[in-house]
Amino acid sequence: MKCSMCAHGCTIKPGKRGICSVRENQDGTLISLVYGKLISAIVDPIEKKPLYNFLPGTKSYSIASAGCNFRCKHCQNYEISQLPRTVEGSDMPGEESTPQMVVADALGAGCASISYTYTEPTVSMEFALETAKFAREKGLRNVFVSNGFMSPESVDLIAPYLDANNIDLKGDDGFGVRVIEALGGEDLPEGVECIDGGTGEVMLGEVPTVQPELSVDFNILMGWADEARRLGVRANADTPADARAAREFGAEGIGLCRTEHMFFDADRIVAMREMILA
Known part of the structure; x- marks a missing residue:
């Protein structure tokens, strides 16, 4: 059955969902x-x-x-x-x-x-x-x-x-x-x-939009938090650029890397959609 709600136009088999999963x-x-x-x-x-x-x-x-x-x-x-x-x-x-x-x-x-x-x-x-x-x-x-x-x-x-x-x-x-x-x-x-x-x-x-900055007040607040905290600060990063930015903002490591994003390339996304709907 074909869904016409969005431009994906998913063909959905019985008991299955479309790309939106709803x-x-x-x-x-x-x-x-x-x-x-x-x-x-x-x-x-x-x-x-x-x-x-x-x-x-x-x-x-x-x-x-x-x-x-x-x-x-x-x-x-x-x-x-x-x-x-x-x-x-x-x-x-x-x-x-x-x-x-x-x-x-x-x-x-x-x-x-x-x-x-x-x-x-x-x-x-x-x-x-x-x-x-x-x-x-x-x-x-x-x-x-x-x-x-x-x-x-x-x-x-x-x-x-x-x-x-x-x-x-x-x-x-x-x-x-x-x-x-x-x-x-x-x-x-x-x-x-x-x-x-x-x-x-x-x-x-x-x-x-306003680019994020580290203000003086924010640095003071984070300094207080650093004195008491017991957990390390981790960031989510999918690319080297993301990891570099996270380090600049004080992250001590990468907590999550969403590997599924490697399939978003234009040459791969069609095959991934076909697999999801199979």
């Missing part, structure tokens, strides 16, 4: 294993999405279910985005919720919007869609924080109820040209191109 073929029907199971629900400033030109200064009720259709290196939320890959069976973690409960919580917290974020909202589209519809009825705005790897079918479903969609591309210009052929050229990926701003405004640009 959609399963059960007796010829694709079932979402994370429907209504929230792994995170918290109030954020809208600027954290990060959106600086949309409802500035307001709060957004941010929700997420486990799962993602990407395996990005250095994902800051990998504990929840990659969690379904470690779960055997169909009982995914998460607190049971309904669209009505989410909207009530958002209104009660004084939020102006609901953000579907932290993991990839496309893989929990059924719940996101129903929540977005109900939120719109109650006067709330809807925000997707997405990798943009939607299928045209998913875009058609959710676009009428979205008020903002932040599609993040984390990488330099070379990454964009090499991996998605987006930056440095006129063509955008299909998922981005489908959301063409026909009912709003498209803002293409770089999100300002």
Whole structure:
């Protein structure tokens, strides 16, 4: 059975899941294993999405279910985005919720919007869609924080109820040209191109970031901690550059090296996907 939720277009055999690990073929029907199971629900400033030109200064009720259709290196939320890959069976973690409960919580917290974020909202589209519809009825705005790897079918479903969609591309210009052929050229990926701003405004640009620094106060605090600590400081590193940066920040060794990242090379990823879906 073919899944049309995202641009992977997985063909899923009976009893198996797609690349996202949250959609399963059960007796010829694709079932979402994370429907209504929230792994995170918290109030954020809208600027954290990060959106600086949309409802500035307001709060957004941010929700997420486990799962993602990407395996990005250095994902800051990998504990929840990659969690379904470690779960055997169909009982995914998460607190049971309904669209009505989410909207009530958002209104009660004084939020102006609901953000579907932290993991990839496309893989929990059924719940996101129903929540977005109900939120719109109650006067709330809807925000997707997405990798943009939607299928045209998913875009058609959710676009009428979205008020903002932040599609993040984390990488330099070379990454964009090499991996998605987006930056440095006129063509955008299909998922981005489908959301063409026909009912709003498209803002293409770089999100300002602050490079981490070791401040004087931080060094003093860490000095106090060093005097009392008993455990060594380890870092996760997958490349020599990562290990070098970790050492510069004071790490005493490498605690985890995710060897699966060696398979992300363009020449290997296709074979790996075929093996996963076999």
